[in-house]
Amino acid sequence: MSLSGKVILITGASKGIGKATALRVAGEGASIVINYLSDESSAQVLVKEIGEDRALAVQADASNLDDLDRLVEAAVAKFGRIDVLIPNAGILPMRDLEHTTEQDFDTTYSLMVKGPYFLAQKAAPHIPQGGRIIFISTGVTVVSNINPAYLLYASAKGAVEQMARIMAKDLARKGILVNAVAPGPTTTGLFLNGKSEQMVKMVAGLSPFNRIGEPNEIANVIAFMCGNDSSWISGQIVRVNGAMA
Template sequence: MQLPDKVILITGASSGIGKACAQRLYQEGARIVVNYRNDASAANALVDSFGADRAIAVQADASNINDIERLVQATVDKFGRIDTIVANAGLMLMRDVEDTTEDDFAKSFDLNVKGPYFLAQKAVPHMPPGSHVIFISTGVCHHSSVSPKYLLYAATKGAIEQMTRVMAKGLAAKGIIVNAVAPGPTATELFYKGKPEGLVNTIKAWSPFNRLGEPEDIANTVKFLASGDSSWVVGQTVLVNGGIMV
């Protein structure tokens, strides 16, 4: 096991990529904090599968600073420290410049940018040297053909990638390593929602492997970035997309 007894806090961990990360990191010996916003049953079921000695579920709105502080404190109260944060919770509103409301903008930046920013701020005092901050970006930021409706989402994830670059320089002084993962199309419930089969097949064909990514593909990369094997990978956005964006 590469992560024995490491304490890993994952936002939005009750489903999709966050859940896959929790399961993969648990397999490597980590102790897991499963953050969720609404789905208590899924979060508690995940914790039950891990065991109460190695996992805890914490309800918190990952866009709200007071909730973030409570989430961090619950982690420290349970496990005494934080070795890795995975800022996975996110919102993808399909909006172009003409369709975006002020409320859309605020909600998207609050969850996708403000939340990860202040999660790092609140967690850092409890993170020993050798700890990791892992942000989640998107392959949309690297695709040469992007629908205008991805504008708002891409803007938030562009901010994440710049945070990764600059925060990595600052936190290196504390021995904390910062990176990001940018998934391509990934077979989650969120991805499939509203997409007809023909569109899904077209997106599969974008990859030379003719398939979508699986949440486990992303989780394997997060596992690498949370381990000591990635100690010289700093300030990078790692694209995980099966060759769609190269």
């Protein structure tokens, strides 16, 4: 698979699945717009690793519409277009109904629903026919024995899945494919933060493979969704969870 000549914009790309994806698609020849919120050093290390001719780091709050305008403008100014948009930035609030505040709700939905929605709107005019929008969801939207503390997170990701499903029908008129990739538990800082070794082993035990996924395994699927071999996949939620659900 070659992504040579493709321009791929990834939010939250300085760490975790976003970083793994940036490195994976850059390895296939793509040029990358690396969005980050606060970790400039990690973003700049990625730029140097990929090469300044094929990588651009842009600081922007992925929940702020003015910042999203600036992000899209920076991408187009350097590379002329956006072939693939991957709204990846996210947080993992552990809030059940009783313990969710209005601020929790607004912060979560602004970053994980409003941000991707309007980033897609702003980027779409710059995405050529055959381009892609790849949202990032989660396996917890379909797990029946989910902990109630995932309520706020799962509800936001449920909205993301509906965006992918229906936006695919809307943007088909422009020849743009829209999908979502939904990872199961993955060894990112976002997932591991605050979890004991015992808790991680317990989660791993829920998989028939008795392990948790790695960021590069998710990145491999995202890279496939960026390429020509996925040209008849749109409006789908691609679950990458090692048969955990």
